[in-house]
Amino acid sequence: MKLLITALFFLSCAVTAQNFENEWTGYFSYVSVKDITQGNDRVFVGAENAVFSYDLSTLEINTISSVNGLSGEPISSIYYSSNFNLLVIGYENGLMDIVRDGNEDILKVVDILEKPTIPADRKRINHFTEYNGNLYISTGFGISVYDLDRLEFGDSYFIGDLGAQIEITQTTISGEFIFASSREGGIRRALVDNPNLINFQEWTTFNAGVNWIGVQTLGEEVYAMRTDSRLSEYIPGVGFVPVTSFTSEVVDFGVNDNLLTITTVAGIEAYSEGFVLQAMVQNIPGFDVVGQSGYNFNSTFYYGTEEDGLLAIPFGTNQALQILPDGPIDNHPFSLDVAPGELWVAFGDVDVNFNPFPLTNKGISHLKEGSWNNFDFEEALSTNDIVNVAINPNNTGEVYMASYNKGLLRIVDGQPLFRYDNTNTNLNSIDPNGTDVRIYGADFDRDGNLWITQSREDEGLIKVTPSQSFQKIDVTGIIANAGSTGALGELRISREGYVFFTYDQDGLVGYNPATGQFNLISEGIGSGNLPDNNVRAIEFDNQNRLWIGSLMGLRVLFNVGGFFEEGADVDTSPIIILEDGVPQELLFELTVTDIEVDGSNNKWISTATSGVFYLSSNGQETLLRFTKDNSPLPSNNVQDIAVDPFTGVVYFATINGLVAYNGSSTAPRENLEDVYSYPNPVRPGFDGNVTIDGLTARANVKITDIEGNLVYEETSQGGSILWDTTAFGRYKVASGVYLVLITTEDALETKVHKIMVIR
Numbered sequence: 167m168k169l170l171i172t173a174l175f176f177l178s179c180a181v182t183a184q185n186f187e188n189e190w191t192g193y194f195s196y197v198s199v200k201d202i203t204q205g206n207d208r209v210f211v212g213a214e215n216a217v218f219s220y221d222l223s224t225l226e227i228n229t230i231s232s233v234n235g236l237s238g239e240p241i242s243s244i245y246y247s248s249n250f251n252l253l254v255i256g257y258e259n260g261l262m263d264i265v266r267d268g269n270e271d272i273l274k275v276v277d278i279l280e281k282p283t284i285p286a287d288r289k290r291i292n293h294f295t296e297y298n299g300n301l302y303i304s305t306g307f308g309i310s311v312y313d314l315d316r317l318e319f320g321d322s323y324f325i326g327d328l329g330a331q332i333e334i335t336q337t338t339i340s341g342e343f344i345f346a347s348s349r350e351g352g353i354r355r356a357l358v359d360n361p362n363l364i365n366f367q368e369w370t371t372f373n374a375g376v377n378w379i380g381v382q383t384l385g386e387e388v389y390a391m392r393t394d395s396r397l398s399e400y401i402p403g404v405g406f407v408p409v410t411s412f413t414s415e416v417v418d419f420g421v422n423d424n425l426l427t428i429t430t431v432a433g434i435e436a437y438s439e440g441f442v443l444q445a446m447v448q449n450i451p452g453f454d455v456v457g458q459s460g461y462n463f464n465s466t467f468y469y470g471t472e473e474d475g476l477l478a479i480p481f482g483t484n485q486a487l488q489i490l491p492d493g494p495i496d497n498h499p500f501s502l503d504v505a506p507g508e509l510w511v512a513f514g515d516v517d518v519n520f521n522p523f524p525l526t527n528k529g530i531s532h533l534k535e536g537s538w539n540n541f542d543f544e545e546a547l548s549t550n551d552i553v554n555v556a557i558n559p560n561n562t563g564e565v566y567m568a569s570y571n572k573g574l575l576r577i578v579d580g581q582p583l584f585r586y587d588n589t590n591t592n593l594n595s596i597d598p599n600g601t602d603v604r605i606y607g608a609d610f611d612r613d614g615n616l617w618i619t620q621s622r623e624d625e626g627l628i629k630v631t632p633s634q635s636f637q638k639i640d641v642t643g644i645i646a647n648a649g650s651t652g653a654l655g656e657l658r659i660s661r662e663g664y665v666f667f668t669y670d671q672d673g674l675v676g677y678n679p680a681t682g683q684f685n686l687i688s689e690g691i692g693s694g695n696l697p698d699n700n701v702r703a704i705e706f707d708n709q710n711r712l713w714i715g716s717l718m719g720l721r722v723l724f725n726v727g728g729f730f731e732e733g734a735d736v737d738t739s740p741i742i743i744l745e746d747g748v749p750q751e752l753l754f755e756l757t758v759t760d761i762e763v764d765g766s767n768n769k770w771i772s773t774a775t776s777g778v779f780y781l782s783s784n785g786q787e788t789l790l791r792f793t794k795d796n797s798p799l800p801s802n803n804v805q806d807i808a809v810d811p812f813t814g815v816v817y818f819a820t821i822n823g824l825v826a827y828n829g830s831s832t833a834p835r836e837n838l839e840d841v842y843s844y845p846n847p848v849r850p851g852f853d854g855n856v857t858i859d860g861l862t863a864r865a866n867v868k869i870t871d872i873e874g875n876l877v878y879e880e881t882s883q884g885g886s887i888l889w890d891t892t893a894f895g896r897y898k899v900a901s902g903v904y905l906v907l908i909t910t911e912d913a914l915e916t917k918v919h920k921i922m923v924i925r
Contacts, residue, residue: 183235183263183272190798192216192231193533193817193824195497196490199470202461203253204422205246206267209461209468210253211476211489212244214497215800215822217255217265220476220489222464229491230265231798231823235272237261238800238822245294245301250314254301260289262303264317277319278303278310284331293336293380297358302344307331309346321364325354329366336380336419340388345400347378347390353406372405373398380419384426385439391419391428399441409441418459418470427467429460434467436481445481453477453486494531495540499819500805503555505562506812508534510577511824512552512567518700518717520621520653520670522570522604525550530567532580539580547585549575556608556616566616566630568605574618574630591636596622607657607667619654619667626654627667627677639677644684645669656703660726661710668701674714676729683730687723687738695737696721697755705761705769707783708883713769714738715758719751720771722785741785752785762807762816765833765884770816772804778818783883792818798825814859814886830855832885834863838908838917847922848891855888856921864911869921872903891923901925 216231232238260278288306326332388400398406418429459470475490513528554568573587607619625638652671673688687694703715721738741752777793800822811833
């Protein structure tokens with residue numbers, strides 16, 4: 167019989183990741199601990215898609231995220247090699263990141279990720295075992311060997327029946343043998359130094375009908391854990407025989423510090439050789455935990471939880487020290503709103519059809535003065551599926567949050583105060599026996615009224631007065647089926663006080679509160695020219711133009727003022743740009759998720775698949791483009807954007823976490839008292855832009871050398887401008903002092919500022 171033996175060889179495919187710390191900040195959640203490792207007097211913790219370390223001597227916590235060069239993908243396993251001073255991070259998609267001590271560069275190893283012969287659902291990295299300078303990587307397809315000295319792959323082993331790909335959960339070395347456990351039946355064993363391990367026939371199978379989550383060596387003993395939380399021990403000549411079972415689900419299984427550590431959802435235990443219990447923890451005062459991972463070192467348990475971060479618990483006690491970097495409560499933000507110096511974050515969700523189920527009970531987060539204050543589900547008054555945040559611009563201490571199931575949450579002075587629903591207002595519930603009040607859109611008018619939309623309700627447009635009176639407006643005259651189908655979504659208010667809101671079945675609706683008039687635009691020339699009736703984002707710019715994002719692209723409504731006039735042209739317009747001389751529609755057929763306007767009237771636009779676009783005020787120029795490949799965005803699916811008008815910082819809520827870009831466009835000031843520039847001085851080697859901030863709207867800015875020669879001139883659109891330190895783009899200016907001469911639009915105020923340039 168001829169046997170086909172398959173070998174998989176990886177070429178060395180590694181790149182150095184870019185560090186973005188100078189321009190970006192990561193705001194990741196570290197509450198969910200996926201894996202733990204230890205080395206060099208530090209404990210390393212893999213959270214959902216970022217890592218933090220805890221220094222056992224200084225007690226200092228440091229984080230590593232996509233801002234430092236990590237991929238931002240979901241982490242599945244981490245391992246620290248004390249022999250090579252390397253932290254290896256494995257991901258669910260097969261990617262590996264390698265962090266070298268004392269080196270800011272992160273090496274991305276893409277061999278498994280990019281191997282076309284391995285199905286995507288078999289690339290997950292499950293576990294690392296180090297032996298003789300090699301890393302044995304347990305994956306969804308088998309085992310790969312990685313040389314830690316040369317930082318390159320060796321062989322890969324397909325050890326299923328007839329050489330098939332099977333998921334290997336762990337490997338361990340015991341004496342001359344390597345053992346490999348599988349979720350797809352059995353434990354394999356072979357001679358670890360056998361040069362022909364690529365041949366599946368060199369591997370012996372034990373307990374083929376049983377599925378395993380891990381196999382570990384403790385001294386001379388080999389233990390294995392079944393997927394049904396039953397422990398077995400290897401007996402030579404017999405195989406794996408039962409030892410005991412655990413009543414709680416076993417979620418982690420490893421040998422650390424010469425002890426077998428068994429972690430369940432309810433606790434953690436450590437055993438010495440002979441399966442002698444050395445320590446255990448079941449109940450932890452102050453924490454209602456669900457375990458996910460575990461480790462022990464120096465007679466201390468490190469217990470990784472689902473929602474409470476890392477807990478350090480000394481042997482013999484049940485008193486825990488919580489080790490947790492500051493961050494939001496969850497890693498899947500959906501909605502943001504910002505006031506100067508603070509940010510509110512909500513973690514609800516709806517799908518493309520506005521289906522909120524399954525409901526999310528994640529709580530809310532508040533960033534202020536650089537620190538996070540988190541409110542869990544109960545502290546947020548049991549308000550689930552929060553999908554929109556609206557800060558009162560006239561009183562930033564008052565915040566409303568729209569729930570697509572539980573009504574409207576009011577927050578005052580940083581504390582959840584009251585939830586409005588069908589039990590205490592005239593809001594109606596879809597569920598006659600409970601609360602299903604689906605609020606989505608929310609925006610304030612100039613008089614301090616909050617306007618909201620409610621789905622599956624005839625009176626789906628609601629004005630909430632400053633005294634919390636709910637005034638409902640019937641929309642069935644313009645949306646006949648509003649009470650039974652579809653969803654009323656985003657809402658924005660124009661300069662005239664017109665209320666615009668979306669309806670996913672028919673397009674965009676406008677309402678004039680002064681006259682009670684409605685109008686609706688939808689797909690088709692003459693009907694509104696929307697690219698798709700399912701509009702997901704609307705925003706007014708500083709010129710009162712309404713920018714509209716749908717499932718299938720972008721439009722702009724220029725005739726906002728005439729929207730209710732009979733016979734008026736209210737068709738929206740695409741933005742047409744030239745690409746290689748060929749006219750193209752900007753964001754053609756892309757799903758737009760949010761649109762925000764900054765202080766310079768430029769547009770930040772997020773998409774569901776293609777990251778973020780930063781457009782000039784008229785949309786003709788793409789000033790910046792951020793994707794997962796060229797920025798710290800942990801995903802190209804960006805749900806929401808918020809721009810701090812005071813600092814220019816731009817926050818991005820992605821499906822894999824929150825990051826912020828240190829933008830430079832701020833809102834205009836009332837006067838020129840606080841003009842400043844940065845960096846100043848401009849030092850040798852700096853190749854970026856100097857930001858001149860603190861400007862009034864449409865201020866004239868002239869920059870001259872000390873002799874009065876003009877090198878730059880611009881009129882501000884917002885509160886800041888950028889100077890590239892060139893003389894009108896022709897050449898870099900020489901070293902010296904440059905005068906910034908600023909005049910307000912009405913010429914009643916002037917300011918002279920100085921910038922030092924050092925070449």
